[in-house]
Amino acid sequence: MSDSNTKVGFIGSGMMAEALGGGFSNSGIVPWENMYCTDPWQPRLDLFTSFGCNACKDNRELTRNSDVIFIAVKPYAAATVMKEISKELTEDKIVISICAGVTLETLENAISDGKSVPVVRVMPNTPCLVGACAAALARGKFVTDEQADLALKLMQSVGVCVVVQEKLLDAVTGVSGSGPAYIYQVIEAMSDGGVLCGLPRDVSTKLAAQTVMGAAKMVLEKGTHPGQLKDNVTSPGGTTIAAVHELEKGGVRNSFINAVKAAAERSKELSKE
Ligand SMILES: NC(=O)C1=CN([C@@H]2O[C@H](COP(=O)(O)OP(=O)(O)OC[C@H]3O[C@@H](n4cnc5c(N)ncnc54)[C@H](OP(=O)(O)O)[C@@H]3O)[C@@H](O)[C@H]2O)C=CC1
Numbered sequence: 001m002s003d004s005n006t007k008v009g010f011i012g013s014g015m016m017a018e019a020l021g022g023g024f025s026n027s028g029i030v031p032w033e034n035m036y037c038t039d040p041w042q043p044r045l046d047l048f049t050s051f052g053c054n055a056c057k058d059n060r061e062l063t064r065n066s067d068v069i070f071i072a073v074k075p076y077a078a079a080t081v082m083k084e085i086s087k088e089l090t091e092d093k094i095v096i097s098i099c100a101g102v103t104l105e106t107l108e109n110a111i112s113d114g115k116s117v118p119v120v121r122v123m124p125n126t127p128c129l130v131g132a133c134a135a136a137l138a139r140g141k142f143v144t145d146e147q148a149d150l151a152l153k154l155m156q157s158v159g160v161c162v163v164v165q166e167k168l169l170d171a172v173t174g175v176s177g178s179g180p181a182y183i184y185q186v187i188e189a190m191s192d193g194g195v196l197c198g199l200p201r202d203v204s205t206k207l208a209a210q211t212v213m214g215a216a217k218m219v220l221e222k223g224t225h226p227g228q229l230k231d232n233v234t235s236p237g238g239t240t241i242a243a244v245h246e247l248e249k250g251g252v253r254n255s256f257i258n259a260v261k262a263a264a265e266r267s268k269e270l271s272k273e
């Protein structure tokens with residue numbers, strides 16, 4: 001299967017499929033014209049076809065047309081979809097499930113006639129739309145090295161993708177799958193603070209977002225411990241320590257640790273629903 005001609009299908013044309021498809025198109029790895037989609041909601045199909053994506057009449061047609069099939073429905077629907085497309089799956093096609101909490105075992109067992117279907121689990125995040133995804137991948141038992149490489153190459157075209165053991169995907173969901181939502185809250189709150197202190201909203205939001213991006217780049221590119229980088233900003237008796245003291249009074253670290261843990265636990269629960 002040559003990468004440039006890889007046909008990618010999205011079963012479920014929701015928020016995450018839109019971000020992935022947009023990311024693949026922007027990175028140039030797969031043009032929208034080589035992507036396929038299904039969804040029960042016509043406005044979503046209209047949106048995807050406006051990008052150049054090919055809408056299919058059902059999930060079986062999509063599976064026939066695609067080399068890589070993303071299961072991008074809500075977690076409770078994943079096994080039913082696998083069962084539905086079973087007949088069209090072959091060992092040359094790869095299924096990539098992005099559904100939180102749905103195990104490889106559940107997905108592989110849903111194949112109706114016990115075929116050996118290559119299934120990969122990926123936990124992406126929405127910044128793949130802008131080439132800044134933080135994702136992790138775990139491979140199923142029928143996946144060849146070549147297929148795993150293709151899945152990794154697709155995901156790495158839209159950002160960072162690491163390979164992990166499947167049991168770690170709940171933790172990945174807590175940190176990076178759900179993580180953008182926490183940081184949007186941080187940006188919004190910092191922007192509110194700026195507005196409280198007199199900045200226009202647009203200026204405040206721009207400065208807050210750029211500050212988050214700059215701090216993240218420092219951690220990623222300098223390799224310095226975040227605690228050291230925080231100390232470098234914090235002048236004795238200065239402004240930053242006054243702010244850091246307020247954040248500690250509000251339990252900022254505890255809140256973030258608990259947030260990651262709550263999302264990871266919810267992901268584990270989803271595997272049983
Ligand atoms: N959003 C995110 O940031 C992330 C999401 N994920 C995972 O991605 C998956 C999708 O999430 P998200 O995009 O946010 O969800 P959305 O609800 O936005 O998208 C799912 C879409 O799939 C449609 N759908 C439902 N059943 C079928 C079916 N049988 N065939 C085809 N389409 C169907 C839904 O239609 P309808 O609404 O009518 O049911 C909906 O439009 C989830 O499993 C989630 O855990 C993973 C990482 C990040």
Ligand SMILES: O=C(O)[C@@H]1CCC=N1
Nearest residue numbers: 099100173177178179
């Ligand atoms: O909220 C959710 O369940 C999905 C999974 C990770 C991000 N969004």
